[in-house]
Amino acid sequence: MAKLLHYSSLTKKFIMAIAGLFLATFLIVHLVINLFILPLTGNHVEIFEIAVHFMTSNPLIKVFEIVLFGGFIIHILYGLIVQIQNWLARPVRYKKEGYSHTSFFSKYMIHTGIIILIFLVIHFINFYFVKLGLTEAPEGPMAVAGDHDFYHMAVNLFSNTWYSVLYIVIIIILGFHLNHAFQSAFQSLGLNHSKYTPFIKAVGTIYSIVIPLGFITIPVYFLIS
């Protein structure tokens, strides 16, 4: 812990950036699996279940899961440490502040981050802890067969209008977070280049729109049908 604090401001940002990019990559995998909740193909439930089974039982994924957890914890912990240090760096605030032109979402990374963290906890209680047997599978109109029946668990949750609406809002906020995060990670890693940076920025913007849109289609589908 002391070591975590001891690292220089730049090292903290490198670590945050790497962890963040790793989480962003994982998000793509997560989305692809989630999309099979939708009736994209005739046997979408089967594909979803196979994917879930693979993600929950494959030994390589098990190792990956630990790395993923590490990624979350490091990113969150450093996010908080960096923010607290930054608040301390300006003990007396301005009367009139923040009229400078800045990248808009960059100002709210801690706020969007904390909202995502709260959702993450709910998300874990709903799914991951069920898998670990720490919490009960949620009840609902659909019979949930066994602790690993993520398909029906998801369907149950999304059948709840409030949950779906909340989910959509959170995912939009996640999009805000990602919008600044993507290009910022490259800057923190020192990867700035007159040729590639515009491309990275474009990819970041597209990523931060497409990924959330993908996640949102699922609750929207349940809200409509």
Next chain:
Amino acid sequence: MDLTLKIWRQENAKARGKFETYKVKGIPEDASFLEMLDILNESIVDRVQLPIAFDHDCREGICGMCSLYINGRPHGPDEGITVCQMHMRNFKDGSTIVIEPWRARPFPVIKDLMVDRTALDTIIQAGGYVSVRTGGVPDANSIPIKKESADLAMDAASCIGCGACVATCKNASAMLFVSAKVSQMGLLPQGKIEASRRVQKMVSKMDELGFGNCTNTYACEAECPKEIKVTNIARMNRHFLGAKLGAQKMSG
């Protein structure tokens, strides 16, 4: 022009400050912002009161002494310019202007609008130099330097150390300043030799002095009177990472 000014007054470093409101009348549009404060100060002195203390020296945008945070922006509303070079025509007649000192833990207020920016010098002392005498101006082309590097070094060297980047940054981070200094030397052959040591020393001094962590908001670039680019920050990140991973352990 008639204006209402809300100005931070603080007797000394220890005193509790507060905003005072002043009305000024008949300010010429062509006056610089500091001249406007001079006019106000004259009238304050006439009333046998203490004039408002603010930093300034060259008044031609090259020394980096002037430092006022005006209506939520360091150096005021004009782009790419120091406050001493900014003119009153940037404001509307009858408007209210809030003037504050730079705010950051490493920049304590000395009096009124003056802050102590020794912290920036301390960072330079930690490594922002070339240790040996490099002699007089060498013969042209005796040391080949790429045109691009020379240009980038020159751009970085135009930083006047005013601290506006720190003042505007929501994290009070000094990254733009430090990265400009690191780049200015690291890009040229004479400075390259100590580059990895320099970047590590300057960054650790910057952290030690209590500046915040950069979160890439780029407010610094938007407000820098010398238009120093955040690409310098990326370069510093890169060099720092290279130095930490690649260079041998530092002794002393």
